[in-house]
Amino acid sequence: MRHTITVLVENEFGVLSRVVGLFSGRGFNIDSLSVAPTHEESISRMTIVTRGDDQILEQITKHLNKLIDVIKVIDFTDESAIERELALIKVTAEDADRAEVLRIVDIFRANVIDVTPRSYTIEATGSPSKIDAILELLRPLGLKELVRTGPVAIGRGAKGWKG
Amino acid sequence: MKLAGARILLECLKLEGVDTVFGYPGGTVINIYDELYSFPDIRHILPRHEQAGVHAADGYARASGKVGVAIATSGPGATNTVTGIATAYMDSIPLVVITGQVPTALIGNDAFQEVDIIGITRPCTKHNFLVKNVKDLAGIVKKAFYIARTGRPGPVLIDLPKDVQVAVTEFKYPDKVDLRGYKPTVEGHPRQIEKAASMILAARKPVIYVGGGVVIANASDELREMADTLQAPVTTTLMGLGSFPEDSPNSLGLLGMHGTYYANMAVTECDLLVAVGARFDDRVTGKIPAFAPHAKIIHMDVDPTSIRKNVRVDLPIVGDVKDILARLGKVLEGNRDGVKSFHKNIKPWRTQIDDWKAKHPMGYKESSQAIKPQAVIRKLREISEPDAIIATDVGQHQMWTAQFFGFTRPRTLLSSGGLGTMGYGLPAAMGAQAAFPERQVIAVCGDGGFQMNLQELATLVQNRLPVKICVMNNNYLGMVRQWQELFFERRYSQTVMELPIDFVKLAEAFGAAGFTASKPEEVEETIRRGFATPGPVIMEFKIAREEKVLPMVPAGASLNEMVLAS
Ligand SMILES: Cc1cc2nc3c(=O)[nH]c(=O)nc-3n(C[C@H](O)[C@H](O)[C@H](O)COP(=O)(O)OP(=O)(O)OC[C@H]3O[C@@H](n4cnc5c(N)ncnc54)[C@H](O)[C@@H]3O)c2cc1C
Ligand SMILES: Cc1ncc(C[n+]2csc(CCOP(=O)(O)OP(=O)(O)O)c2C)c(N)n1
Numbered sequence: 001m002r003h004t005i006t007v008l009v010e011n012e013f014g015v016l017s018r019v020v021g022l023f024s025g026r027g028f029n030i031d032s033l034s035v036a037p038t039h040e041e042s043i044s045r046m047t048i049v050t051r052g053d054d055q056i057l058e059q060i061t062k063h064l065n066k067l068i069d070v071i072k073v074i075d076f077t078d079e080s081a082i083e084r085e086l087a088l089i090k091v092t093a094e095d096a097d098r099a100e101v102l103r104i105v106d107i108f109r110a111n112v113i114d115v116t117p118r119s120y121t122i123e124a125t126g127s128p129s130k131i132d133a134i135l136e137l138l139r140p141l142g143l144k145e146l147v148r149t150g151p152v153a154i155g156r157g158a159k160g161w162k163g
Numbered sequence: 164m165k166l167a168g169a170r171i172l173l174e175c176l177k178l179e180g181v182d183t184v185f186g187y188p189g190g191t192v193i194n195i196y197d198e199l200y201s202f203p204d205i206r207h208i209l210p211r212h213e214q215a216g217v218h219a220a221d222g223y224a225r226a227s228g229k230v231g232v233a234i235a236t237s238g239p240g241a242t243n244t245v246t247g248i249a250t251a252y253m254d255s256i257p258l259v260v261i262t263g264q265v266p267t268a269l270i271g272n273d274a275f276q277e278v279d280i281i282g283i284t285r286p287c288t289k290h291n292f293l294v295k296n297v298k299d300l301a302g303i304v305k306k307a308f309y310i311a312r313t314g315r316p317g318p319v320l321i322d323l324p325k326d327v328q329v330a331v332t333e334f335k336y337p338d339k340v341d342l343r344g345y346k347p348t349v350e351g352h353p354r355q356i357e358k359a360a361s362m363i364l365a366a367r368k369p370v371i372y373v374g375g376g377v378v379i380a381n382a383s384d385e386l387r388e389m390a391d392t393l394q395a396p397v398t399t400t401l402m403g404l405g406s407f408p409e410d411s412p413n414s415l416g417l418l419g420m421h422g423t424y425y426a427n428m429a430v431t432e433c434d435l436l437v438a439v440g441a442r443f444d445d446r447v448t449g450k451i452p453a454f455a456p457h458a459k460i461i462h463m464d465v466d467p468t469s470i471r472k473n474v475r476v477d478l479p480i481v482g483d484v485k486d487i488l489a490r491l492g493k494v495l496e497g498n499r500d501g502v503k504s505f506h507k508n509i510k511p512w513r514t515q516i517d518d519w520k521a522k523h524p525m526g527y528k529e530s531s532q533a534i535k536p537q538a539v540i541r542k543l544r545e546i547s548e549p550d551a552i553i554a555t556d557v558g559q560h561q562m563w564t565a566q567f568f569g570f571t572r573p574r575t576l577l578s579s580g581g582l583g584t585m586g587y588g589l590p591a592a593m594g595a596q597a598a599f600p601e602r603q604v605i606a607v608c609g610d611g612g613f614q615m616n617l618q619e620l621a622t623l624v625q626n627r628l629p630v631k632i633c634v635m636n637n638n639y640l641g642m643v644r645q646w647q648e649l650f651f652e653r654r655y656s657q658t659v660m661e662l663p664i665d666f667v668k669l670a671e672a673f674g675a676a677g678f679t680a681s682k683p684e685e686v687e688e689t690i691r692r693g694f695a696t697p698g699p700v701i702m703e704f705k706i707a708r709e710e711k712v713l714p715m716v717p718a719g720a721s722l723n724e725m726v727l728a729s
Contacts, residue, residue, distance in 0.1 A: 062468040
């Protein structure tokens with residue numbers, strides 16, 4: 001089962017390698033990972049998408065918690081979180097296809113951020129499934145390049161992660 | 164007061180109460196060594212190899228319960244520590260290892276003797292630190308010791324660049340550590356403890372399965388009290404040996420691959436398994452589906468990742484076993500009627516266990532021709548002092564020691580269980596002897612593993628560490644040979660040690676004494692002479708070459724499928 005895990009870490013040298021090394025060393029999967037500092041200078045926030053059964057997920061979260069530099073681990077499995085991902089998509093767009101691409105961009109509230117006579121580069125944000133959906137529609141037109149950030153996640157409601 | 168980094172490091176060690184360090188100098192730690200002159204209270208022991216230095220710090224830590232400290236220079240000095248660090252990591256041993264590093268400005272430049280020891284040791288340390296600013300040094304040392312000894316202990320490495328050792332700053336040792344990401348749970352949850360008590364009292368066929376966590380937590384007294392209250396059978400892992408007296412009628416001895424028949428049968432048939440500071444290693448469980456198949460499992464461990472890692476657990480209790488056992492003991496004592504009927508309920512189970520003990524006691528075939536290694540171990544027990552510390556190497560002799568010595572006190576067996584590091588025994592004994600100069604310290608080695616760190620004879624002699632070394636010489640890499648005998652049709656590929664070594668001359672070359680026993684009747688005399696001779700001694704026992712360690716559960720088989728001694 002797919003899980004989105006948020007990991008709040010000390011913003012210190014080598015923390016990313018500790019986290020990544022933990023996953024590779026114990027044979028856990030990483031589908032995607034994103035990391036950046038938070039508004040508190042000393043804390044960085046990672047969002048990791050992983051998969052595994054309950055026993056594996058339990059081990060993953062326990063092992064993450066065991067790292068000295070990890071301050072908090074949140075396993076978002078249900079509807080308690082909002083996930084967003086950014087994708088930059090370079091798609092072939094010639095002749096009649098150009099209008100079709102724009103129509104898709106419009107439907108998904110995406111933006112065209114670069115234009116040439118033979119291509120469009122599109123910026124799309126949304127839930128991972130929304131990104132999957134726009135890609136599905138663009139694929140037959142000819143994808144030249146794709147970059148996805150992997151999702152970031154935040155809990156719903158008024159509370160921050162500290163409660 | 165403004166001090167240089169090298170000086171600050173040693174001031175911190177002093178404030179941590181460090182009395183002994185095992186270290187090896189080199190270009191990037193030369194400043195630390197220079198400052199050492201000002202610290203007469205810190206005994207520095209120079210091993211002949213950094214790996215041995217770390218094993219010695221590890222032996223010091225296991226025997227004393229204190230944090231072991233080792234120092235090495237950058238590059239090759241640092242890489243030589245890795246096996247020692249990994250050995251300590253696998254067995255949860257508290258160490259602080261300090262490595263020199265090239266100056267910060269050169270890091271990443273493939274500088275002379277530069278190696279990314281932080282990267283290399285990340286997966287085999289509990290935590291590690293690169294000190295980039297001398298202002299952080301004191302705080303990092305404080306954290307390192309705190310992390311090493313608390314929670315589930317483990318080795319911590321501090322990588323200290325040369326320029327940081329030279330840089331000067333105001334020295335103040337922090338009196339508190341605050342790590343927001345590290346708050347180990349010490350106290351067991353009261354409700355879980357209550358539940359454990361009722362599960363125990365409801366059991367008909369309970370077994371207490373004790374691991375190294377009880378040694379680490381110094382919880383032997385609490386364990387013994389609980390076992391006395393319950394009169395329930397106790398089996399220990401290799402790492403748990405000594406934490407429960409094997410001369411108690413409740414003791415089942417070792418379990419697992421080379422465990423006793425009765426311990427493995429009891430675990431297979433039990434209806435409740437109470438795991439205390441043990442981690443369900445594959446050497447212990449054998450085939451998982453057949454491990455304690457009828458049992459409910461209670462698991463007490465300070466490290467949540469140990470719980471449900473290998474086996475399902477019905478009742479987890481996270482915390483320090485000293486705390487948990489003490490409070491569990493109180494709950495049980497508070498329920499006299501419950502305990503009374505428990506005693507009645509487990510009577511048939513105790514009878515069953517006695518039958519198993521009578522049917523297949525621990526034993527071996529005696530011989531008047533060849534020296535049986537098991538006989539040597541039993542003799543050692545008989546002649547050695549009650550508080551003697553035994554360090555083993557890895558292999559058959561290690562298992563014979565575990566099976567036949569009969570440990571009764573915690574921290575008297577030092578053995579590399581998790582990593583199984585050949586070459587561990589001699590330097591670990593050296594470290595234990597440094598911690599306890601007055602106690603008898605015995606290293607039990609095979610002829611193979613002894614040769615992996617025999618250079619430490621020089622350290623023993625130089626530092627007047629009178630370790631008594633028993634070399635169980637079968638002229639084989641015996642444990643591997645045993646597997647080849649059993650599973651590879653006796654094809655002894657590369658396990659025959661072709662060259663016979665003259666261990667007596669070898670000892671003498673280092674200024675130590677050496678004795679050899681080649682017949683059974685010489686065993687006792689050799690041990691007595693060895694013990695009576697001052698200083699380090701090698702006692703070589705030319706043992707029955709193809710003796711096997713039995714019982715044995717073949718790897719991957721279930722615990723009740725044992726090959727037994729005939
Ligand atoms: C050749 C060879 C053969 C072997 N055969 C056997 C065998 O037959 N039988 C056997 O038992 N072993 C055997 N071993 C050893 C085996 O590999 C493991 O090292 C051993 O079984 C692990 O012991 P343990 O479960 O007690 O765990 P340890 O490694 O001692 O781990 C201790 C556990 O206690 C926890 N802990 C630590 N401190 C505390 C605390 N304060 N409070 C609570 N919990 C704490 C830790 O988190 C950990 O889970 C063999 C090794 C070798 C090299
Ligand atoms: C560093 C290292 N290398 C290899 C092994 C694999 N190994 C385990 S036991 C053993 C044989 C040990 O032989 P010896 O030291 O003579 O002891 P014996 O088994 O004969 O008692 C070997 C090679 C190991 N455990 N450690």
